[in-house]
Amino acid sequence: MADPIKKIVLKGGKTRYRFVVDVDPVPVRDEVTGAVVVDPATGLPKMKRRQLTVTRDTKTEAENEYARIRHQRAIGTFVAPSKTTMAELVDTWLKAATRDVERATARSYEDAMRYVRTHLGEKLLQELSEDDVESLIDWMLTSARRIGGKPGTGLSVRTVSLTLGRLRAALNLAIRRGLVARNVAEHVTIPRQARKNDRARRKGRVPWSEDEVKEFLSSVAHDRLYAVMLLSLIGLRPAEVCGLRWRDVDLTAGTLSVETTRTLVEGVVIEKDAKSEAGERKLPLPAVVLEALRAFRSRQHQERVKAEDGYEDSGRVVVDELGRAVKTDWLRREAYKRMAWAGVRKVRLYDARHACLSWMANNGVPDTVVSAWAGHSDLSFTKRVYVHPDPQSLRAGSEKLADLLG
Structure with missing residues (x-):
């Protein structure tokens, strides 16, 4: 067998040793779309030959490298040298991962990988180490924030966890x-x-108590958006409140069907089906909510008459005085204004949702019902994330223990 290692003499007279070896073939890809080209005769991807040229200073070095490559190819661990950077890998992964997902999901992937691109983008993929990944995490936890808070501060553990998960996938x-x-x-x-610090931060985000809910509702009882505030307090997501249509509300039967959501992604309003199959649900309305919706419907009729041709009949339940559909950021701002007027503690609308689900769970509503009401398919997720023991429920537990202990 001929010696695969050839002696070569460079222009300057220096002697080196070189060999060429076949490595794993690669699929042929379309130059425009990047998709793998399939052979119509076999239905299999077309492959193209790939060779690797290796040059070393001494024949011994060349022989050792040749043996290493052959051994790694035999056991399936060989990787040909590549100049691919982490930024290029991010682009490749995003293109594959966002092919068939909703725009909001694609945006979440892009946001997560933006930190990888910023911190590690120029790094060669094949030089990436565990130390580099740990450096990315430390940077995100301490100083990666650019928007949504004070620039230069750390991001939440949830954000870091999402980025780490996407990086693993890439x-x-x-x-x-x-x-x-x-x-x-x-x-x-x-x-x-x-993680410990993050748990402590989240513990400080306490949903409204029963008394705070009542105080808030008492203050907004005669407000134009009273029914809208009630919808947020019966456990609907902000996007579900904004997506609700009058055709989804049966004022005779007293039910509400959650079928669509309306939210903002990159400044663009996205209207889509409910978050999941479990998210599509029909809820029987509490009497106070039903009456508030009837009053709000009547008020909208009056606003339509007053505005005449200037009224926009969007068909949405939550609209402004001219009938125009609203976005989740508008809903949040209006809710925060009313919290300030009422003099109650400011909480996120999602915390109002937490308060509703916690109250139901702590007052004897079965877990399966609470989870279904929330629109969750995972019962354990509802209990773990949304249900918070309140003083009243803990007091009930103490009374039960008193019965046991005599």
Whole structure:
């Protein structure tokens, strides 16, 4: 067998040793779309030959490298050298991951990987190490924030966790494409102290108590948006409140069907079906909510008459005085104004949702009903994230213990 290692003499007279070896073929991809080209005769991807040229200073070095490559090819761990950067990997992964997802989901992927691009974008993929991934996490936890708070401060553990998960997925794609042999982010974790600090921060975000809910509702009882505030307090998501249509409300039967959502993504209003199959649900309305909706419907009729041709009949339940549909940011601002007027503690609308679900769970409503009301398919998620023990429920537990202990 001929010696695969050839002696070469460079222009300057220096002697080196070179060999050419076949490595794993790669799929042929369309130059425009990047999609893998399929052979119509076989139905299999078309493949093109790939060769690797290696040059070393001594024959021994060349022989050792040749043996290493042959061994790694035999056991399936060989990875050909590549100049792919992390920024290029991010682009490749985003293109694959967002092919068939909703715009809001695609935006969440892009947001998560923006931190990878910023911190590691120029790094060669094949030089990425666990230390680099840990450096990314430390940076995100301490100083990566640019919007949504004070610039230069740390991001939430949830945001960091989402980015870490997307990075792992991107590196798994790199493994499938034969660009790296292992996923260096696989065993990297978020520091325990950061998780502890995050739990403490979330504990400080306390939903309204029963008394605070009553105080708020008493203050807005005669407000134009009284029915809208009630919808937020019966456990609907802000996007569900904004997406609600009058045809989804049966004022005779006293029911409400959650079928669509309306939210803002990158400054564009996105209207879509409910978040999940479980999110599509029909809820029987409490009497106070039903009466408030009837009054709000009547008021909208009066506003239509007053505005004449200037009224826009959007068909939505939550509209402004000219009938125009609103967005979630508008709903939040209006809710916060009314919290300030009422003199109650400012909470997120999602915390109002928490308050509703907690009250139901702490007052004997079965867990399965609470989860279905919330529009969740995972019962444990509802209990873990949305249900918070309140003083009244803890007092009931104490009374039960008193019965046991005599």
